[in-house]
Amino acid sequence: MHQATRSAAVAGSTGPSSIEETLSVTKPPHAGSEGAAARLRSIPEASVARLAVYLRKLGELAEEGADTVSSDELAAATGVNPAKLRKDLSYIGSYGIRGVGYEVAALVHQLERTLGLNHRQAVALVGIGNLGHALAGYSGFGGRGFPVAALFDVDPDLVGIHINGILVEHIREIPRVCAERGVTIGMIATPAQGAQAVCDLLVDAGVRCILNFAPAVLQVPDEVEVRKVDLAVELQILAFHVARKHVAAAEQTGVVNGHPVNGAGRLVP
Amino acid sequence: MHQATRSAAVAGSTGPSSIEETLSVTKPPHAGSEGAAARLRSIPEASVARLAVYLRKLGELAEEGADTVSSDELAAATGVNPAKLRKDLSYIGSYGIRGVGYEVAALVHQLERTLGLNHRQAVALVGIGNLGHALAGYSGFGGRGFPVAALFDVDPDLVGIHINGILVEHIREIPRVCAERGVTIGMIATPAQGAQAVCDLLVDAGVRCILNFAPAVLQVPDEVEVRKVDLAVELQILAFHVARKHVAAAEQTGVVNGHPVNGAGRLVP
DNA sequence: GCAACTTTGTGCGTGCCTTCACAAGCGACT
DNA sequence: AGTCGCTTGTGAAGGCACGCACAAAGTTGC
Numbered sequence: 001m002h003q004a005t006r007s008a009a010v011a012g013s014t015g016p017s018s019i020e021e022t023l024s025v026t027k028p029p030h031a032g033s034e035g036a037a038a039r040l041r042s043i044p045e046a047s048v049a050r051l052a053v054y055l056r057k058l059g060e061l062a063e064e065g066a067d068t069v070s071s072d073e074l075a076a077a078t079g080v081n082p083a084k085l086r087k088d089l090s091y092i093g094s095y096g097i098r099g100v101g102y103e104v105a106a107l108v109h110q111l112e113r114t115l116g117l118n119h120r121q122a123v124a125l126v127g128i129g130n131l132g133h134a135l136a137g138y139s140g141f142g143g144r145g146f147p148v149a150a151l152f153d154v155d156p157d158l159v160g161i162h163i164n165g166i167l168v169e170h171i172r173e174i175p176r177v178c179a180e181r182g183v184t185i186g187m188i189a190t191p192a193q194g195a196q197a198v199c200d201l202l203v204d205a206g207v208r209c210i211l212n213f214a215p216a217v218l219q220v221p222d223e224v225e226v227r228k229v230d231l232a233v234e235l236q237i238l239a240f241h242v243a244r245k246h247v248a249a250a251e252q253t254g255v256v257n258g259h260p261v262n263g264a265g266r267l268v269p
Numbered sequence: 270m271h272q273a274t275r276s277a278a279v280a281g282s283t284g285p286s287s288i289e290e291t292l293s294v295t296k297p298p299h300a301g302s303e304g305a306a307a308r309l310r311s312i313p314e315a316s317v318a319r320l321a322v323y324l325r326k327l328g329e330l331a332e333e334g335a336d337t338v339s340s341d342e343l344a345a346a347t348g349v350n351p352a353k354l355r356k357d358l359s360y361i362g363s364y365g366i367r368g369v370g371y372e373v374a375a376l377v378h379q380l381e382r383t384l385g386l387n388h389r390q391a392v393a394l395v396g397i398g399n400l401g402h403a404l405a406g407y408s409g410f411g412g413r414g415f416p417v418a419a420l421f422d423v424d425p426d427l428v429g430i431h432i433n434g435i436l437v438e439h440i441r442e443i444p445r446v447c448a449e450r451g452v453t454i455g456m457i458a459t460p461a462q463g464a465q466a467v468c469d470l471l472v473d474a475g476v477r478c479i480l481n482f483a484p485a486v487l488q489v490p491d492e493v494e495v496r497k498v499d500l501a502v503e504l505q506i507l508a509f510h511v512a513r514k515h516v517a518a519a520e521q522t523g524v525v526n527g528h529p530v531n532g533a534g535r536l537v538p
Numbered sequence: 539g540c541a542a543c544t545t546t547g548t549g550c551g552t553g554c555c556t557t558c559a560c561a562a563g564c565g566a567c568t
Numbered sequence: 569a570g571t572c573g574c575t576t577g578t579g580a581a582g583g584c585a586c587g588c589a590c591a592a593a594g595t596t597g598c
Contacts, residue, residue, distance in 0.1 A: 045506075046555065052505040056484060070575065079486045083557060083578095090577060098576045099564040115505050116512030123504070134403030138500070140484070146504050184511045185504065208514055209507040215325060215409070217348040225510040227503055231407070234496055235392070235415050235454065236321040236384050237314075238478040241494040242453045243385030245477055315585070339545065352548090352587055359547060367546045368594040 047088040048115070053078050054085070055111040062104050070101035122149035124183040124207070126198045127190030128158050128168055131213055135189055136163045149181045154194070171201060178205035185209045192216040199226075316357040317384070322347050323354065324380040331373050339370035391418035393452040393476070395467045396459030397427050397437055400482055404458055405432045418450045423463070440470060447474035454478045461485040468495075 043051075057077050061069055071089075075082040089096065089107070092114045096102045112118055123146050125136055135141075136151055151168040153159060159170045169177060177183075186202040188195050188210060195214035202210060209225045212218055215233075218226050312320075326346050330338055340358075344351040358365065358376070361383045365371045381387055392415050394405055404410075405420055420437045422428060428439045438446060446452075455471040457464050457479060464483035471479060478494045481487055484502075487495050 043509075044555070048506055048509050049502060052502040053486075053499075055505070056501070072575085077486065079488075081557065083559090084555090086575090086577060087556085094577070096576050097564065098562075099566090099574050101575070114509070114512075116508040116515075117505065119512075121504070121508045121511060130403045130406050130408075134399045135500075137399050139399075140501050141504065144501050144504075146501075146508070185507050209510050211503055211507060217322075217346065219348075223514070225507065225514075227507060229498060229500070229503060230322075231404075231498070232325070232409050232413050232415075233318060233321040234480055234498060235390070235410065235413075236324070236386065237317055238454050238480060238494065238496060239385040239390045239415070240312075240317050240383065241385075241478050242390060243383075243388075245492070245494075246385075313585070341545085350587060352589090353585090355545090355547060356586090363547075365546050366594070367592075368544050368596085370545065 043091045043114075047091055050078070050080060050085070050088050051092070051111055052115060053080075054088070055108065055115065058104055058108050058111070062108060066104050068097075068101040068103055069107075071096070074102070117145045121146050121185050122181050122183045123147065123185045123187060124150040124152065124174070124178055124181075124202070125187045125189065126152040126171060126174070126202070127188060127194070127214070128153040128155075128163065129189065129191070132189035133163065135187060135213075136166065146185070149183055150177050152177075152198075171198060174198075174201040175205040178202070178207060183207055185211065187211045187213065188218075189213045312360045312383075316360055319347070319349060319354070319357050320361070320380055321384060322349075323357070324377065324384065327373055327377050327380070331377060335373050337366075337370040337372055338376075340365070343371070386414045390415050390454050391450050391452045392416065392454045392456060393419040393421065393443070393447055393450075393471070394456045394458065395421040395440060395443070395471070396457060396463075396483070397422040397424075397432065398458065398460070401458035402432065404456060404482075405435065415454070418452055419446050421446075421467075440467060443467075443470040444474040447471070447476060452476055454480065456480045456482065457487075458482045 054074060057074060058069070071082045071086045075085040078085070080088075086096075089102070092110055095106055095110055123141065125132060125148055128136060128151055132151075132153075136148060141148055148164070148166060151163060151166050152171045152174055153168055154171055158168050161168050178186075183205070184207065186199075186207040186209070188198055188202075190198055192215045195212065195216040196218060199210060199212070199218045199220060203220060203224055208223060210218070210220070210227070212226055212228045213231075215230055218228075220226055323343060326343060327338070330343075340351045340355045344354040347354070349357075355365075358371070361379055364376055364379050392410065394401060394417055397405060397420055401420075401422075405417060410417055417433070417435060420432060420435050421440045421443055422437055423440055427437050430437050447455075452474070453476065455468075455476040455478070457467050457471075459467055461484045464481065464485040465487060468479060468481070468487045468489060472489060472493055477492060479487070479489070479496070481495055481497045482500075484499055487497075489495055
């Protein structure tokens with residue numbers, strides 16, 4: 001494929017690069033360094049994803065004027081097992097009060113610190129097509145500490161226009177612009193063909209975390225983190241469940257769309 | 270919360286409702302029914318997601334005129350361990366030829382059958398805002414067997430207009446329109462506040478699979494499958510990794526942004 | 539027809555994630 | 569001050585998924 005030094009980034013729910021470091025908690029002495037570094041490294045990827053969900057709900061609760069929440073309340077509101085929630089929160093420290101619950105404000109603060117939201121993360125978006133245009137205008141980003149700092153495309157009709165006050169520049173400007181504006185996160189919303197080239201540009205520009213919307217598998221160096229959002233795959237997973245429910249229902253009645261089926265789910269001729 | 274009879278649908282990568290059925294392969298005799306139904310039910314959710322990725326790559330290979338692929342080739346192209354790929358494919362049956370590989374055309378056919386793509390899945394999209402508009406115009410759906418059959422919103426300025434030739438209708442029409450057009454999959458791209466109400470309408474209309482883009486946890490009956498795509502959470506996960514890499518780099522040099530840090534990653538005053 | 543090579547299919551060990559269950563701790567009430 | 573009730577934090581167990589490594593099976597070459 002591309003190069004042997006590159007690792008394929010699948011980046012589903014189980015991130016590969018974070019797992020291999022997990023054993024570092026077993027590292028011999030290095031005594032006294034039980035601080036943020038060691039703790040951050042040991043949080044399971046699955047828990048990190050949920051921490052972000054807790055944080056959002058806590059924000060709502062804070063606006064409603066809540067002082068404290070119990071793990072049961074927060075778990076119910078976020079659709080999570082209460083024990084799992086407590087374990088998730090225990091990864092970032094003991095900020096709960098037994099017999100009372102968690103202090104909302106304090107927990108929000110700690111979660112934001114853990115998730116790196118105390119620093120603004122400048123985001124660059126490449127690919128101003130259908131989806132890219134929507135992402136560029138999505139208010140949910142800037143409002144949550146992820147200002148879109150740069151837009152890129154190759155289409156001469158798009159380069160030069162402004163979206164939400166941000167200039168669309170040619171992708172050849174990626175290295176310069178990303179360095180100037182301190183971009184830490186890149187989003188790729190190009191067609192599949194161009195995705196790898198854009199990814200290489202971002203990596204060369206020093207971007208180490210990438211959110212990939214293109215239906216392509218990106219090859220990146222080990223130190224780069226890629227997460228993939230694949231809408232077509234999401235729909236296909238749902239289609240699988242539609243089919244599953246369909247067959248399950250057929251087993252009950254023995255009929256699919258008016259045609260009898262045998263045990264193998266095939267139409268009986 | 271809403272009702273006790275509803276289960277919270279988190280639906281990350283590990284779907285809850287599909288797992289609990291997995292033991293059904295151990296179900297006593299029912300001899301001879303080792304067909305599609307039992308097989309479909311026992312495929313792990315993680316594998317289903319990868320099957321969709323394999324299918325896309327196989328489609329490309331077919332266009333390039335490839336007759337067969339080995340598991341090693343396909344695994345490299347999709348960023349997956351070859352053994353894992355073979356195990357994934359084994360869930361849908363033995364369609365490989367030892368010493369040769371997999372016949373591309375046959376495998377595509379079997380994957381499409383398993384993923385329920387041999388039937389067209391009509392999709393309804395609710396919420397024609399920023400993101401919804403992009404989704405409505407996203408060519409990746411219709412081209413892959415997921416025609417957008419209906420669009421809904423509450424905004425009177427949007428109801429009545431056409432997008433890609435499809436009329437935007439008021440959400441109060443959801444029950445009628447979804448039934449008429451045989452909608453099997455719903456996509457929710459509304460703001461968080463309205464998501465639950467829209468979800469209830471879809472469920473009442475008979476939709477059993479939902480893709481939720483709204484930053485809200487939906488409460489649904491057990492028989493409904495919800496998958497969530499949360500862009501803000503994706504970015505926060507990446508922000509976590511930015512922070513992690515940042516601290517890791519600081520441990521190497523002992524310096525963050527020109528400020529010395531101690532083992533806990535805090536600035537030394 | 540036989541041997542050597544290639545590739546699939548899978549049994550098995552390992553490790554992560556989840557969940558249960560309970561001890562420890564904190565507050566309130568008497 | 570002591571006791572009761574509630575909630576956190578965590579040890580331990582079970583389940584699922586991953587990946588190695590090898591046997592089974594088919595193909596190619598002689």
